[in-house]
Amino acid sequence: MLGQIAQNVGQDFQYKLACWQYKLTASDKKEPIKVMVNGSPKTGTTWMLRMITSVPGYEAVGNFTGDYSKYGTVRSGQVLHGHEWFSTELDHILSTTKIRVVLMVRDPRDQLVSRMFHIKRSPAHAWHERLQRMSDDEALMFCIEGAEGLPGTDKMIRLTQTWLDARADALIVKYEELLEAPSEGLNRVLTYLNIPKTNKLVGAIVARNRFERLSVGRRIWRSRRPGQEDKSSHFRKGIVGDWRNYLKDAHIQRFKEVAGQQLIELGYELSDEWDQTVLLPQR
Secondary structure (H helix, E strand, O other), X not given: OHHHHHHHHHHHHHHHHHHHHHHHHHOOOOOOOEEEEEOOOOOOHHHHHHHHOOOOOOEEOOOOOOOHHHHHHOOOOEEEEEOOOOOHHHHHHHHHHOEXXXXXXXXXXXXXXXHHHHHHOOOOOOOHHHHHOOOHHHHHHHHHHOEOOEOOHHHHHHHHHHHHHOOOOEXXXXXXXXXXXXXXXXXXXXXXXXXXXXXXXXXXXHHHOOHHHOOOOOOOOOOXXXXXXXXXXXXXXXXXXXXXXXXXXXXXXXXXXXXHHHHHHOOOOOOOOOOOOOOOOOO
């Protein structure tokens, strides 16, 4: 524990040093831009938002939850957290207000599992109490189906597909690729956004926002490796393919009926001949 605390303190120092050097030399006096990190819930939007807002001059301003009138209030250096469906009206607003979009995409099966646990551990969520009374298996099936006020798997995927089908002006970032190579992923995002960067700053930002350190609180004094579960944390587990540890045959069959073709269209399967026969090791 003490070793981890010391490591975190050291990384905080390296981040502050990188920010100080960045402000002196690398920002090129460019005015910060406006950004929206968008995607279905539990696709990595919070992680991406935190990394972008770790760049000096950028700050998070929340989620407008479909209120288009607020987009005109966004100032340079502000980063929105969106779960917005694509529309021609929103596209026009984003274009005229010069807000650049980063679209997060994740395997809908992992997204499903993550969302179920998120609702169960979030007392403020409208469906928290009802899902708390269910077993995990029952809650997973309920999230696949959806209900009034709780979008099912089909709607979760269709939100993403509206952006892809429209070939919207957005950078598509897959959660799995970002998890595999976060420095390369962040570099790609900052290049797309035309945000000046240095290798030292990117490395410090990735270390500061790596899975092991992320939790509900802003300061972290414990560490978890990807795959270690903390059901109280916004970043519960963080591994690719975690759905294999939770989806039973009944879940898989219903998922295929509800969104099997969409899963293929997103590129996460080549056909509907997939199942959970080979489980991932518990870590």
